[in-house]
Every structure is written in structure tokens, then in C-alpha cells.
Amino acid sequence: MEKDKSVNVLNEPxxxxxxxxxxxxxxxxxxxxxxxDQGSHTVCAVMTDEFLAYSKYVGNxxxxxxxxxxxxxxxxxxxxxxxxGRFLQAHDEGCAPKVHLAATHKRALDIVxxxxxxxxxxxx
Numbered sequence: 001m002e003k004d005k006s007v008n009v010l011n012e013p014x015x016x017x018x019x020x021x022x023x024x025x026x027x028x029x030x031x032x033x034x035x036x037d038q039g040s041h042t043v044c045a046v047m048t049d050e051f052l053a054y055s056k057y058v059g060n061x062x063x064x065x066x067x068x069x070x071x072x073x074x075x076x077x078x079x080x081x082x083x084x085g086r087f088l089q090a091h092d093e094g095c096a097p098k099v100h101l102a103a104t105h106k107r108a109l110d111i112v113x114x115x116x117x118x119x120x121x122x123x124x
Contacts, residue, residue, distance in 0.1 A: 001026075001034045001035075001036045002034060003026065003032045003033070003034050004032065004033050004034055004105070004107060006030065006032055006105075007105070007106045008101065008102050008103065008104055008105060008106060009101055009104050009105070009106055009108060009109055009114060009117060010101055010102060011106070012102065014030050014031065014032065014102075014103065014105060015030075015044075015100070015102040015103040016029045016030055016103060017029060017030055017031050017044035017079050017080070017081050017100060017103040017104075018044070018078065018079030018080060018081075021071075021072055021074070021078065021080075023079065023080050023081045024041065024081045025037045025039075025041040025081065030081075030103065030105075031043065031044050031081035031103060031104060031105045031108075032105065033105050033107050039083040039085070039086075040083055040084040040085065040107060040108065040110065040111055041081040041082065041083055041084075042081065042083075042084050042104060042105035042106075042107045042108035043081065043082045043083070043084050043087040043099060043104050043105075043108050043112065043117070044079060044080075044081060044082075044099060044100040044101075044103035044104045045079070045080055045081075045082040045087060045096075045097040045098065045099055045100075046077065046078070046079050046097055046098045046099075046100065046122065047062070047074050047075065047076050047077065047078045047079075047080055047097055048076050048095075048097050048098075049076045050095045051090055051095055051096065051097040052074060052075075052076065054090055054093065054095045055086065055090070058086075058089070060086065062074045062080070063075065079100065079103070082097070084107075084108045084110070084111035084112050085111055087099075087108075087112055088111060088112045088116065091112075091116055091119075091120065096120050097120070098120055098121070098122045099117050099120045099121050099122065100121075100122055101117060101118070101121050101122075101124075104117060
């Protein structure tokens with residue numbers, strides 16, 4: 001699997017999203033992607049209790065630890081490379097988390113308009 005070029009939505013080098021817990025499709029701390037990443041794990045989001053509850057409700061429980069997969073579970077404040085489609089869905093439902101634009105991969109723009117990402121951006 002060859003990674004796409006590590007460029008963010010601002011056309012700058014992709015920043016690290018999170019290392020505790022380690023995130024990303026490649027588990028490299030960045031929201032890098034490739035053709036095999038069917039979920040497009042490209043949006044660097046900062047988890048909130050509201051978003052975690054929503055994600056669990058729609059069938060993707062990110063808060064429950066799954067030690068058999070080496071997953072400790074997420075809590076509010078954790079940064080995570082979120083699937084772009086799930087982010088857009090949460091935005092449409094009014095519960096999208098904040099976004100770290102510098103760590104959000106440019107491929108997120110294939111699914112989420114820049115205006116929507118900017119609306120939820122953390123202060124620079």
C-alpha cells in the first residue's frame with residue numbers, strides 16, 4: 001500500500017494528528033491515506049462526549065476499549081483520524097467534533113467541503 005502524498009487541506013505538509021492513542025489508517029499518528037483506505041480516515045477530529053455517543057448510536061463504538069485489537073477506546077479530548085463520511089454525517093446531524101485542519105488530509109475534500117471543515121476548525 002503506497003501512501004498518497006502527505007498534504008493537508010491547506011496545501012501544506014500534513015501535521016501529526018495524534019499519538020496517544022496512536023491514530024491513522026497506517027497507525028502512524030497522521031491522517032495519511034491510500035487507495036486501500038475505503039473509509040477515508042482523513043479528518044483529524046478532536047473527540048467530544050457528544051460525538052462519541054453519536055458514533056456509538058450509529059454503530060461505530062469508538063469509546064469502548066477493545067484490547068483484542070489493541071484499542072484502548074477514545075475519550076473526549078483525544079485526537080483521531082475520523083472517516084470523512086462519518087464526519088460529514090455528524091455535521092449534518094449537528095454533532096460534529098472540532099477539526100485540526102493542518103492534520104486533515106487533502107483527500108478529505110473528496111467527501112467534505114472545505115467550508116464545512118473550516119466551520120468546525122480549531123482556532124489556529
